[in-house]
Structure formats: structure tokens, C-alpha cells
Amino acid sequence: MTTVKEIRLKSRPAGLPTRDNFEVATATLRDPGPGEVQVKNLWMTVDPYMRGRMNDTKNYVPPFPLGQTLDGGAIGEITASKDPNFKEGDLVQSSFGWREGFTAPSASVEKLDAGGLPPQAYLGVAGMPGLTAYTGLLRIAALKDGDVVFVSGAAGAVGSVVCQIAKAQGRRVIGSAGGPEKVAYLQSIGVDHAINYKAETDLSAAVLEGAPDGIDVFFDNVGGSHLEAALDAARSFARFAVCGMISTYNATAPSPGPSNLRQLIGKNIRMEGFIVTHHLDLLPRFHEEMSGWVREGKVTSRETVFEGIDNAPDAFIGLFSGENTGKMLVKLA
Amino acid sequence: MTTVKEIRLKSRPAGLPTRDNFEVATATLRDPGPGEVQVKNLWMTVDPYMRGRMNDTKNYVPPFPLGQTLDGGAIGEITASKDPNFKEGDLVQSSFGWREGFTAPSASVEKLDAGGLPPQAYLGVAGMPGLTAYTGLLRIAALKDGDVVFVSGAAGAVGSVVCQIAKAQGRRVIGSAGGPEKVAYLQSIGVDHAINYKAETDLSAAVLEGAPDGIDVFFDNVGGSHLEAALDAARSFARFAVCGMISTYNATAPSPGPSNLRQLIGKNIRMEGFIVTHHLDLLPRFHEEMSGWVREGKVTSRETVFEGIDNAPDAFIGLFSGENTGKMLVKLA
Numbered sequence: 208m209t210t211v212k213e214i215r216l217k218s219r220p221a222g223l224p225t226r227d228n229f230e231v232a233t234a235t236l237r238d239p240g241p242g243e244v245q246v247k248n249l250w251m252t253v254d255p256y257m258r259g260r261m262n263d264t265k266n267y268v269p270p271f272p273l274g275q276t277l278d279g280g281a282i283g284e285i286t287a288s289k290d291p292n293f294k295e296g297d298l299v300q301s302s303f304g305w306r307e308g309f310t311a312p313s314a315s316v317e318k319l320d321a322g323g324l325p326p327q328a329y330l331g332v333a334g335m336p337g338l339t340a341y342t343g344l345l346r347i348a349a350l351k352d353g354d355v356v357f358v359s360g361a362a363g364a365v366g367s368v369v370c371q372i373a374k375a376q377g378r379r380v381i382g383s384a385g386g387p388e389k390v391a392y393l394q395s396i397g398v399d400h401a402i403n404y405k406a407e408t409d410l411s412a413a414v415l416e417g418a419p420d421g422i423d424v425f426f427d428n429v430g431g432s433h434l435e436a437a438l439d440a441a442r443s444f445a446r447f448a449v450c451g452m453i454s455t456y457n458a459t460a461p462s463p464g465p466s467n468l469r470q471l472i473g474k475n476i477r478m479e480g481f482i483v484t485h486h487l488d489l490l491p492r493f494h495e496e497m498s499g500w501v502r503e504g505k506v507t508s509r510e511t512v513f514e515g516i517d518n519a520p521d522a523f524i525g526l527f528s529g530e531n532t533g534k535m536l537v538k539l540a
Numbered sequence: 541m542t543t544v545k546e547i548r549l550k551s552r553p554a555g556l557p558t559r560d561n562f563e564v565a566t567a568t569l570r571d572p573g574p575g576e577v578q579v580k581n582l583w584m585t586v587d588p589y590m591r592g593r594m595n596d597t598k599n600y601v602p603p604f605p606l607g608q609t610l611d612g613g614a615i616g617e618i619t620a621s622k623d624p625n626f627k628e629g630d631l632v633q634s635s636f637g638w639r640e641g642f643t644a645p646s647a648s649v650e651k652l653d654a655g656g657l658p659p660q661a662y663l664g665v666a667g668m669p670g671l672t673a674y675t676g677l678l679r680i681a682a683l684k685d686g687d688v689v690f691v692s693g694a695a696g697a698v699g700s701v702v703c704q705i706a707k708a709q710g711r712r713v714i715g716s717a718g719g720p721e722k723v724a725y726l727q728s729i730g731v732d733h734a735i736n737y738k739a740e741t742d743l744s745a746a747v748l749e750g751a752p753d754g755i756d757v758f759f760d761n762v763g764g765s766h767l768e769a770a771l772d773a774a775r776s777f778a779r780f781a782v783c784g785m786i787s788t789y790n791a792t793a794p795s796p797g798p799s800n801l802r803q804l805i806g807k808n809i810r811m812e813g814f815i816v817t818h819h820l821d822l823l824p825r826f827h828e829e830m831s832g833w834v835r836e837g838k839v840t841s842r843e844t845v846f847e848g849i850d851n852a853p854d855a856f857i858g859l860f861s862g863e864n865t866g867k868m869l870v871k872l873a
Contacts, residue, residue: 259806267776267806430802443600452802464797469763469785471813473592473600478811480804 209236212516213276213306220261223457223527228261229520234276236310238287244299244313245287248539251304251516252280252330253523254364255428258456267482279304280335281539282319282326293318298326307516307539322498325508331364331534332508333497339483340368340426341493343448347481348424350376355418357381357437360428361398362389364534365450367509369426370398375505381417383410383433385529392532396507404433411439421445430454435465438476447478457527509533542569545849546609546639553594556790556860561594562853567609569643571620577632577646578620581872584637584849585613585663586856587697588761591789600815612637613668614872615652615659626651631659633667640849640872655831658841664697664867665841666830672816673701673759674826676781680814681757683709688751690714690770693761694731695722697867698783700842702759703731708838714750716743716766718862725865729840737766744772754778763787768798771809780811790860842866 210233217230239245257279260271271277281304285297290313293299299316303309319326324333331337343365344350356373360366361382373380374397382398384390385405393401400417407413414422414436421442427434430452437447455462471478500506511531513522519537526535543566550563572578590612593604604610614637618630623646626632632649636642652659657666664670676698677683689706693699694715706713707730715731717723718738726734733750740746747755747769754775760767763785770780788795804811833839844864846855852870859868 434801449804451805455802461799463799464801466794466796468767468797469788471782471811472784473815474813475815475818476813478804480807480809482806482808485808 209238210234211236211307211309214516214519215276216261216271216273219263219273220258220457222459224258224261224520224524226520226524231517232276234306236308239289239310241289242312242314243289243310244285244293244316245308245310246283246299246301246303246316247286247308248281248283248304248306250282250327250330251306251519251537251539252334253519253526253535253537254279254336255451255453255456255526257523258527277305278302280330281306282329283308283316288313300329305516305519324498324501327510327534327536327538328501328508330536331510332368332501332506333494335483336364336534337368337497338486338490338493339450340365340372341497342483342486342489343426343450343481344369344372344424346486346489347448347479348426348446350378350424354423355379355381355421355442356424356426357383357414357418357422357440358398358426358428359383359404359433359437360451360453361401362392362532363428364531366426366428367392367396367533368506371396371506372500373424374398375500379418381414381422383414383429389529389532392509396509410436414440424448426450428453431462431465435467438465438467438470438474441470441474441476443474445474445476447476449478449480453527511535513537515539542571543567544569544640544642547849547852548609549594549604549606552596552606553591553790555792557591557594557853557857559853559857564850565609567639569641572622572643574622575645575647576622576643577618577626577649578641578643579616579632579634579636579649580619580641581614581616581637581639583615583660583663584639584852584870584872585667586852586859586868586870587612587669588784588786588789588859590856591860610638611635613663614639615662616641616649616872621646633662638849638852657831657834660843660867660869660871661834661841663869664843665701665834665839666827668816669697669867670701670830671819671823671826672783673698673705674830675816675819675822676759676783676814677702677705677757679819679822680781680812681759681779683711683757687756688712688714688754688775689757689759690716690747690751690755690773691731691759691761692716692766692770693784693786694734695725695865696761697864699759699761700725700729700866701839704729704839705833706757707731708833712751714747714755716747716762722862722865725842729842743769747773757781759783761786764795764798768800771798771800771803771807774803774807774809776807778807778809780809782811782813786860844868846870848872 362384695717764787
């Protein structure tokens with residue numbers, strides 16, 4: 208394989224991204240030099256945070272440059288190696304997603320021991336989304352006995368793991384997602400009260416129906432009216448782990464925050480945003496606990512798969528209309 | 541003294557309170573029975589949080605009942621006692637403010653040893669506002685070495701103490717208040733960069749001018765555009781102690797929250813509301829440290845005083861137009 212297709216950022220999206228913002232290009236891979244490997248990608252991930260990188264604004268990660276290949280998590284296998292530590296067929300993880308393959312220094316890829324899980328699980332439950340769920344729920348929100356947990360975007364890659372970890376620890380879980388199929392999925396993973404937010408006019412009331420005495424923990428992937436409902440439903444000393452605000456990522460004008468933020472004071476609420484890369488010290492504990500939960504069937508993996516690099520932009524765009532249940536992935540080979 | 545004047549809540553304010561919401565009434569005090577004391581109030585406090593209690597809505601403290609005497613902190617002296625532990629002339633603290641005097645069980649008042657401070661300091665620097673400043677800055681925001689601190693409502697009863705504690709600990713302080721007199725006051729207590737927010741069109745820029753590398757701690761008394769500016773100016777891992785949102789207390793329609801709340805995520809910001817009564821365990825440490833700072837002149841007390849019970853409603857209403865620099869008090873005798 209010396210010729211691969213890859214996806215470049217052609218123009219910066221205004222609002223919701225469209226196919227026109229992306230370009231499918233062809234690249235020729237050089238043969239690996241000393242200390243280099245060549246990789247054929249099997250899977251790549253698309254994640255909501257990538258939307259922020261498509262704007263030309265300062266963020267916690269630099270913007271994607273125009274005209275260049277996008278990047279992101281990928282799982283591949285070695286097809287050629289000039290490093291004795293890697294051999295053909297080895298599974299590797301890298302940040303060289305959005306392309307069918309690449310040649311790179313071996314130090315920029317990491318050998319993957321899938322430990323009995325399908326390799327793409329390392330882009331989901333066993334990867335960054337899983338660690339994000341684990342960090343937000345257990346460290347940021349500091350889940351404890353008796354807590355009632357509300358999760359927005361509960362059927363997504365992160366939210367579905369949050370729900371399952373909370374259930375594995377015996378907590379009551381209220382989850383919100385868009386549409387009856389997702390509600391059925393949430394019920395199948397043990398969520399106690401699943402809300403189809405698209406069918407609700409009063410989200411606060413819908414949360415309180417599932418948590419009549421209020422919620423102690425809110426894991427937010429959505430922002431906007433979900434955050435407002437969580438403030439209304441919060442009990443004293445509630446903790447909010449703010450992981451994402453996907454409802455605002457494509458806004459072309461500033462979206463006002465919740466009008467009931469003042470409740471932070473009277474209810475002594477702690478609200479904390481976080482980026483998972485600051486919590487990599489949790490990785491060993493996460494891998495140990497998560498593999499236990501997966502073995503015991505307490506955490507299962509659900510995926511929505513698009514096939515082929517040409518469809519990667521559609522997979523990404525689909526995140527914002529909720530086309531995915533569980534992890535959104537692109538299968539490249 | 542058996543006849544006293546007191547202030548009753550005549551009607552619930554819609555928006556900014558007016559004199560018509562209050563009624564000056566006369567009450568006759570009974571002679572103290574066994575275990576009771578009679579008290580002449582010398583000082584009473586008016587505080588922004590009382591506005592919330594004038595609405596008929598659930599809050600962290602119950603609403604004031606219509607037609608009844610308001611309450612709040614007061615300092616008085618014993619005029620008659622049927623409890624051997626209290627004698628005429630003893631200074632006492634109570635929650636029986638908004639009245640010239642009262643008869644009550646001695647267990648409902650607390651003897652005050654002013655320790656060399658003027659007694660009204662126990663309604664300000666040495667009282668709840670001081671403890672609020674201390675708790676928010678040191679426990680909630682967990683002030684640490686090198687932090688740059690931004691305080692909104694910095695010339696108020698709480699804000700002015702926050703600024704002075706932060707300066708006593710050697711921190712750089714940016715303070716915002718309304719008008720040139722307050723800016724001069726902030727400079728006189730050592731604030732490094734004082735902002736007259738009424739003269740600024742871009743509050744974020746004004747904060748960044750005083751903190752070019754951003755802020756680490758935000759102590760919020762105001763909410764609204766101040767919170768928005770703090771989010772813009774925050775550095776990674778900033779901590780926001782949310783003490784008050786006076787800009788929203790008289791809103792008659794929901795006031796939208798900041799449109800840049802999403803920055804909580806990328807900057808890993810922790811934002812925590814608090815009510816001081818949950819932190820009374822800090823009182824001994826607070827009294828010890830605060831009396832030290834006051835003795836050393838590191839914390840000084842500034843008061844705006846209205847005279848006489850008839851003017852108590854005006855003192856209260858004046859809080860919302862910023863008529864006070866430092867603690868707003870009513871002198872009753």
C-alpha cells in the first residue's frame with residue numbers, strides 16, 4: 208500500500224459542517240526509513256470535540272490547518288517496519304486518523320494489546336471516551352453512596368459509559384437522549400429513567416419525574432436546556448462534571464447560558480469542566496476496573512459504524528444530528 | 541423602653557424594591573419573663589441576600605411572611621434581664637434586626653465580646669460578611685501561591701474583605717466596582733488594578749488589562765457580565781467562588797447566563813456556589829486570623845451608615861444601586 212486516501216479540511220464550517228468543508232485527497236506513502244513504520248488504519252474515530260478545532264480560534268487544542276489532513280485517534284496494523292520492536296501485523300494506536308494509512312516514526316505509534324476486546328474498543332469504552340466517563344464521574348463529580356445521577360447525551364460514546372459505570376456502582380441513573388430507539392438502548396443498559404428530550408417540553412419536570420428528590424450528580428455532554436434542567440433538579444451540594452456542550456458547538460451566534468445559574472449559590476453546587484488529557488494518571492486504575500466491568504458484562508460497547516474513508520465526513524457530521532448510538536466509528540479496512 | 545418601631549414587609553417587590561413594599565409599625569414590648577431578656581438594638585444590617593427572601597419562592601432560607609416584622613443580624617444591649625447570665629448593658633448579637641428592640645428568650649441572643657473592635661464590626665468585617673469572604677477565598681476557591689484574583693462587587697461588604705485578605709496573603713488583586721469614588725477606595729485598600737465597570741464597554745478587556753496572563757481565582761458577587769468577563773480572562777484550572785449574583789436579584793424576567801460558559805471545559809474551570817452557614821466550622825480560625833489582620837491594619841473596615849429605623853428600607857434599597865462603599869449599616873441608637 209503506497210497510495211492512500213485521506214480527508215483534508217477544505218474550508219472552515221460556519222455552523223453545522225457540510226460535506227463541502229471536507230476534501231477526499233490521495234497521498235503516496237514513502238517507504239519507512241530507519242526507525243519508522245508504515246501503518247494501514249483499520250478504524251478511526253470521529254468525536255464532537257473535533258468541531259472546535261475546525262474553527263480558527265484559540266482553544267485547548269490548536270485549530271486544524273486548512274488544506275491539511277485532519278487528525279484524530281486511529282487503530283491500525285503495521286504493514287512495513289524499520290524498527291525491530293514492531294513487526295508486520297502488529298496492532299497499533301495513533302493519532303493519525305482521517306486517513307487510510309501513513310508512514311511515521313515508530314515513537315509516534317503505540318503497540319496495542321487488545322486483551323481479548325475487539326481493537327476498536329480502544330477508540331471507545333476502553334479508550335479516551337471510556338476514560339472521560341470514568342474521570343468525570345468518579346474524580347470530577349466524586350460519585351458517592353446514595354447519589355442520584357443525571358446524564359445528558361446518555362446514549363453517546365461517553366454518556367453510555369457514564370450510565371453503565373454508575374449502574375455498576377449501584378446508583379440510580381436518569382439518562383436523556385434523542386428519540387425512542389435511544390431510550391430503548393438506555394433501558395437495555397440499565398438506566399432507571401430514560402428521557403427522550405425531543406418529546407419533552409419541560410425537561411426539568413422530566414428529570415424530576417425520574418428523581419423526585421432531586422439529583423446529586425450531573426454529567427453534562429450537551430449544555431443548554433439540559434444544564435438548566437439539571438440546575439432546577441439539583442439537590443444541595445450537587446456536583447456537575449461538565450464534559451461537553453454539544454448543543455452549542457455549531458452555534459453561529461453566542462448562545463446564552465442557563466437563566467437559573469443563580470441556583471449554584473443557594474444549593475452550594477460545584478460545577479467543573481474538564482479535559483481528560485489532564486487525568487492520564489488514572490489510566491492504570493481505569494484499565495484495571497474497566498476490563499473487570501467488561502468481563503462481568505457490566506459495561507457493554509455499542510457502536511455506530513460508517514464504512515470507508517469517503518464516509519468519514521458524514522460520520523462526523525452525523526454526530527450533531529445524533530445519528531450515533533454509542534460510539535461513532537469509521538471502519539477503514 | 542416598652543414601645544419600639546419596626547419594619548414589616550407590606551407587599552412583595554416586583555423587581556427593584558420600593559419604599560411602598562415596607563411599613564413602619566409600632567410594637568409594645570412585654571417585660572421579660574423568667575429566662576428572657578429585653579434588648580435595645582444599636583445596629584442592624586441590610587444585605588443583598590434578603591432580597592431573595594422577599595419573593596414568595598422556595599429558597600435556601602424561607603421567604604419573609606407578609607405583614608410581619610423582617611429579620612436579620614443586629615447588635616444591641618440588654619435593657620432588662622430575667623436570666624442571671626445577662627445583665628443590663630451587656631452587648632448581644634441576634635437575628636432580630638429591622639426593629640428598635642425586642643423581648644426574647646436569652647437562648648436566642650449571643651453575648652458579644654467586641655475585643656476592642658467597634659461592635660458594628662460584628663455585622664461586617666468580623667461577622668458574616670467577613671466569614672463569607674474568608675470561606676469563599678480560602679476554602680471554596682482554595683487560594684494558593686501565585687494566584688491572580690479577580691473580585692466583582694469589590695467595594696462591597698464582602699468584596700472589600702476578599703480584596704484585603706488576598707492582599708494580606710501577597711496576591712495580585714483586580715477589583716471591579718461602580719464609579720470613581722469606589723475605585724479610589726479600592727486603591728486605598730491596596731487593590732492592584734481597580735475597574736470602574738460602569739465606564740467600561742468591554743469588561744473582559746478591562747480585566748485582562750490588569751491581569752495580562754489571566755486570572756486564577758474569581759470571587760463573584762455580581763454575576764452577569766462580570767461572570768462572562770471572568771470566564772474570558774480565566775487561566776486553566778481557575779476556581780470561581782460564586783457568592784452572589786446581585787445583578788440578577790431584581791430581574792423580573794429570567795436573565796440569560798453567560799454565553800461563554802463553554803470555556804469551563806477547555807480551561808478546566810471549577811465554579812462553586814456557597815452559603816456561608818454551611819462553613820461555620822471555620823469560625824474559630826476566622827476569628828483568630830481576622831483579628832490578627834485587623835490589629836496589623838491589613839484589613840480595615842469601611843461603612844456606609846443610614847441613621848434610624850425609618851431609613852432602614854432606604855438603606856436596603858440602596859444596596860442595589862450601589863449606594864454603599866463597604867458595609868451598609870443602619871444605626872438604631
